[in-house]
Amino acid sequence: xxxxxxxxxxxxxxxxxxAAAGSAIGLGNIWGFPTRVGQGGxxxxxxxxLACVFLVCAPILMxxxxxxxxxxxxxxxxLRVLLPGTRWxxxxxxxxxxxxxxxxxxxxxxxxxxxxxxxxxxxxxxxVPAGELFARFTANGPLTTGxxxxxxxLTAAIxxxxxxxxxxxxxxxxxxxxxxxxxxxAARALTLPGASAGIAYYLxxxxxxxxxxxxxxxxxxxxxxxxxxxxGTMITYGSYMRRADxxxxxxxxxxxxxxxxxxxxxxxxxxxxxxxxxFDPASSGTGLIxxxxxxxxxxxxxxxxxxxxxxxLLVLAALTSTISLLEVPVAYLIDEHGWxxxxxxxxxxxxxxxxxxxxxxxxxxxxxxxxxPGLGMGFLDLMAHLWNDFALPLGGVLLSVVxxxxxxxxxxLDELRAEGARMPGARLWGGLIRYLCPVAIGGxxxxxxxx
Ligand code: PHE
Numbered sequence: 001x002x003x004x005x006x007x008x009x010x011x012x013x014x015x016x017x018x019a020a021a022g023s024a025i026g027l028g029n030i031w032g033f034p035t036r037v038g039q040g041g042x043x044x045x046x047x048x049x050l051a052c053v054f055l056v057c058a059p060i061l062m063x064x065x066x067x068x069x070x071x072x073x074x075x076x077x078x079l080r081v082l083l084p085g086t087r088w089x090x091x092x093x094x095x096x097x098x099x100x101x102x103x104x105x106x107x108x109x110x111x112x113x114x115x116x117x118x119x120x121x122x123x124x125x126x127x128v129p130a131g132e133l134f135a136r137f138t139a140n141g142p143l144t145t146g147x148x149x150x151x152x153x154l155t156a157a158i159x160x161x162x163x164x165x166x167x168x169x170x171x172x173x174x175x176x177x178x179x180x181x182x183x184x185x186a187a188r189a190l191t192l193p194g195a196s197a198g199i200a201y202y203l204x205x206x207x208x209x210x211x212x213x214x215x216x217x218x219x220x221x222x223x224x225x226x227x228x229x230x231x232g233t234m235i236t237y238g239s240y241m242r243r244a245d246x247x248x249x250x251x252x253x254x255x256x257x258x259x260x261x262x263x264x265x266x267x268x269x270x271x272x273x274x275x276x277x278x279f280d281p282a283s284s285g286t287g288l289i290x291x292x293x294x295x296x297x298x299x300x301x302x303x304x305x306x307x308x309x310x311x312x313l314l315v316l317a318a319l320t321s322t323i324s325l326l327e328v329p330v331a332y333l334i335d336e337h338g339w340x341x342x343x344x345x346x347x348x349x350x351x352x353x354x355x356x357x358x359x360x361x362x363x364x365x366x367x368x369x370x371x372x373p374g375l376g377m378g379f380l381d382l383m384a385h386l387w388n389d390f391a392l393p394l395g396g397v398l399l400s401v402v403x404x405x406x407x408x409x410x411x412x413l414d415e416l417r418a419e420g421a422r423m424p425g426a427r428l429w430g431g432l433i434r435y436l437c438p439v440a441i442g443g444x445x446x447x448x449x450x451x
Contacts, residue, residue: 007072007334008163009240015168016245017253020237022171022320024258025178027109028226030317031289033262034269036222038281038288040215043205046263049219053259056440057223059432060396061234062251063403066415068238069247074331075232078239082407091398092332095232098391099328100348102231104355105383106325107155110318111147111360112138113311116290120307126298130291139364148356155322156349159330162341163240167323174316181313182264188306189272192296198274201281202266217444221389224441227258230392230399233324236331246421261317268310272296289314326352359383393445397438404434 010016037045071078075092083089115137119125125133138144158166189195209215224230241250269288273279276296281288297307326348333344362369362379369379377385403412409430416423423429 007239007331009242010168011164013242013245013250015164015172016237016241017250017257018171018175019167019320019324020234020250020254021257022175023228023233023237023324024226024254024321025175025261026226026228026317026321027106027113027314028222028321029258029262030182030265030314031109032222033226034266035288036218037202037266037270038273040218041206041209041212042201042281043203044207044209045215045219046202046266047205048215049223049262050259052216052220052223052440053227053255055432056220056437057227057229058251058255059429060224060229060400060437060441061227061255062247062416062429063399063412063433064229064232064234065238065241065247065251066412067399067403067407068232068235069241069243069418070411070415072239074236074239074328074335076332077335078232078235079402082411083402086406088398088402088406091395091402092232092235094391094395094398095230095235096329096332098231098387098395099233099325100352100355101383101387101391103152103155103322103325103352105359105380105387106318107148107151107322107352107356108144108359108380110151110315110322111144111149112290113314113318114147114150115143116311117308117315120294120297120304120311123304125294125307126304130294130298131287133294134287134290135364141361141365144363144365145357145360148360149353151318151322152326152349152353152356154319155326156345158319158323159326159345160342167327170323171320174320178313178316178320179261181309181316182261182268185306185310185313186264186267189268189275192271192275192300194275195271198270198272199267201274202270214447217447220440220444221393224392224396224444225388226262227255228321228324230395230441232328232395236328237324239331243418247416248421248423269293389448390445393441393448396441397445400433400437400441404430404438409433 010019067078067082071081073081075095076089079088079092116125119133158170160166228234270281272293273281276292279292293310294307297303300306329348330341330344333339334341358369359380364370372379372382375382413423413426
């Protein structure tokens with residue numbers, strides 16, 4: 001077996017696109033995006049978000065895919081191969097740690113969505129006040145820990161089967177299901193009474209909000225997380241790409257699908273939210289999905305089915321992301337330490353579970369973890385803050401420096417143009433990677449450091 005066969009590769013271009021879009025599309029799109037639009041003032045946030053996606057995130061996505069494919073390695077090995085004798089591999093190591101760190105809290109939230117499929121279908125969600133149910137449920141430590149374990153076990157079972165037989169097959173099955181569910185839900189939400197107020201809020205910009213610099217940093221951070229950038233997920237997925245497939249075309253597909261799904265999720269959440277009397281998108285915060293929307297499920301005919309379908313959608317979206325988070329450390333152990341895939345999957349899953357437990361216990365089950373002494377936040381929130389607000393942007397700045405200056409735009413362009421692939425806007429891409437990306441992402445990092 002040659003080394004590429006041992007590592008695995010995508011079976012087709014569509015397989016790659018669905019897997020990479022699956023990584024990108026996740027809780028960040030269906031939960032995070034509408035929540036941030038709500039807090040960030042509606043349509044203005046949406047516009048700023050789109051600018052961030054196309055000007056900053058799409059170029060980084062292409063850079064990550066190019067690094068992966070040129071080196072045929074996951075992040076640590078990739079930078080060792082491309083920049084031998086330097087210490088740039090540390091950027092990849094940060095990504096490997098981020099994979100475990102992000103998965104540890106992401107799996108807990110994904111576990112909540114799994115429980116909510118059941119709560120909706122069984123009618124529990126509509127018989128108990130939603131806020132009370134959420135508080136009681138998340139405080140049940142053994143239950144939420146067990147649910148996180150189920151998510152991790154499902155993730156591991158998929159990765160166990162490898163790149164093509166596991167990741168690609170699962171994405172091919174789950175992504176179309178996700179898409180159909182979302183379209184059906186949007187159609188239902190748009191026909192609810194009051195839906196038009198939600199659409200106006202979502203689509204009509206309020207110019208007074210444009211001057212708020214926090215909108216830009218939140219939008220960029222959200223776009224970055226949503227496209228799974230800054231931790232080498234896309235380096236790893238790029239390393240399984242065939243040279244015959246164009247990176248630019250693949251990246252464009254991923255960006256368009258990820259953005260379309262986030263926008264579509266808004267067409268479910270806002271019309272549905274505004275159909276509830278007294279709904280305030282800005283004050284609902286993270287409770288939007290778990291406590292606000294359930295009130296709607298209780299009041300509409302067939303609401304328990306609508307609710308169950310909605311949470312099933314979240315579970316599917318989460319799973320195609322958790323597999324990509326786990327794949328980064330797994331691929332690292334395979335590439336750099338010669339582990340078998342099965343051993344790597346088992347070890348990283350166990351480690352992640354150990355780290356997930358305090359997150360699962362930090363919503364009421366343990367008083368100390370729920371309010372960490374001196375920090376005023378819970379363990380899960382601390383993890384989300386550290387990895388999303390510091391580690392990912394740091395990884396993003398360093399990656400644009402690596403590609404823009406150390407490896408170099410010319411080498412990267414050679415990869416982007418491999419086998420005669422067309423690469424329109426090559427100079428613009430180089431300029432964005434060298435100047436705009438590090439400055440813009442560095443800006444959000446600085447904002448996070450300054451508090
Ligand atoms: N992009 C995923 C989401 O939107 C989360 C993710 C981040 C996945 C980083 C992999 C790497 O939910």
